[in-house]
Amino acid sequence: MKAIYFNQHGGPEVLKFGDFPTPTPGPQDVLVKVKACALNHLDIWVRMGIPGLSVHLPHILGADVAGVIESVGADVFNWKSGQKVLVAPGISCGTCAHCQTDNDHLCDKYDILGQQSNGGYAEYVKVPAANLLPFPDPLTFDEAASLPLVFLTAWHMLVTNGNVQKGQTVLIHAGGSGVGIAAIQIAKLKGAHVITTVGSPEKGKRAKALGADDMIHYRETNFQQEVMRITNNRGVDLAVDHIGQETFEKSLLSIAKGGKLLTCGATSGRQIQFDLRTLFGRNITIHGSRMGQKKGLQDVMEHVKSGRLKPILDSVYPLKEAPQAHTRMEERKNFGKIILTH
Numbered sequence: 001m002k003a004i005y006f007n008q009h010g011g012p013e014v015l016k017f018g019d020f021p022t023p024t025p026g027p028q029d030v031l032v033k034v035k036a037c038a039l040n041h042l043d044i045w046v047r048m049g050i051p052g053l054s055v056h057l058p059h060i061l062g063a064d065v066a067g068v069i070e071s072v073g074a075d076v077f078n079w080k081s082g083q084k085v086l087v088a089p090g091i092s093c094g095t096c097a098h099c100q101t102d103n104d105h106l107c108d109k110y111d112i113l114g115q116q117s118n119g120g121y122a123e124y125v126k127v128p129a130a131n132l133l134p135f136p137d138p139l140t141f142d143e144a145a146s147l148p149l150v151f152l153t154a155w156h157m158l159v160t161n162g163n164v165q166k167g168q169t170v171l172i173h174a175g176g177s178g179v180g181i182a183a184i185q186i187a188k189l190k191g192a193h194v195i196t197t198v199g200s201p202e203k204g205k206r207a208k209a210l211g212a213d214d215m216i217h218y219r220e221t222n223f224q225q226e227v228m229r230i231t232n233n234r235g236v237d238l239a240v241d242h243i244g245q246e247t248f249e250k251s252l253l254s255i256a257k258g259g260k261l262l263t264c265g266a267t268s269g270r271q272i273q274f275d276l277r278t279l280f281g282r283n284i285t286i287h288g289s290r291m292g293q294k295k296g297l298q299d300v301m302e303h304v305k306s307g308r309l310k311p312i313l314d315s316v317y318p319l320k321e322a323p324q325a326h327t328r329m330e331e332r333k334n335f336g337k338i339i340l341t342h
């Protein structure tokens, strides 16, 4: 099969397009013919190399896959070849105590498709049948592939961990990022007031169209001062921060007493420093999130079906142009999801 793979960690230039052995599904797996695969920031981390995470090389990235079942393993009875499917990106053992209590994201064997297993930057991908979701018709393959990882992550942060409520105010960083477009929609769905940071006036317009109430241009203003002005010096109930180093301390200072900082990433760097009094002095909780319960993704898909949560696409690249797609994401040029397609 054709695939984008890398033999060494590094910049977008390490991504090579070429022939790769087609995976063979095990008894409980299915082989999916990939129609579309979305980029996630995770792909950039894995490509560059995450300290402490060993990846078998050559490696194929790609967590978010929409496609058609090519073949099914011997023990798979509820799916058949030819069916359109969407793949849930979190892979877990299915039998441990966490998996049996709907906390599959806490499974000891947890993996994300394309992180340690080979992912969807390819013609075919092998996934456990347990990870298949019914295809969300009438979406296109590109639209469907844009949904799982970021909506799962944003849902887990805001709904499961943040318990976002009607009337609350939520600060969401990088409104045009994958997590940003998902978080804005979920916070609005729950009736919250959304303040989002954006890198350009154009992105501000798009964030507003998505439902955001207040836009802060982070390149031009101090977002923390702006949040305080907008909230009459009260601060926000919840802050969604996946930027990390550049924003973390100011995010903490933007939170009202008793509020929560929800973090799922560190795109600008992972070493942070802050005055501890900021935290205990105002009864603030920091809640870390990696992925989320598969159950949360099923809830998301119900809202997608009813049209209340929508895919937001930035651009679609042919698979072999994955390096250009990575560059666009790294330069923060995208508003919404970048898709690789065949």
Ligand SMILES: [Zn+2]
Binding pocket: 092, 093, 094, 095, 096, 097, 098, 099, 104, 107, 108, 109
């Ligand atoms: Zn498990």
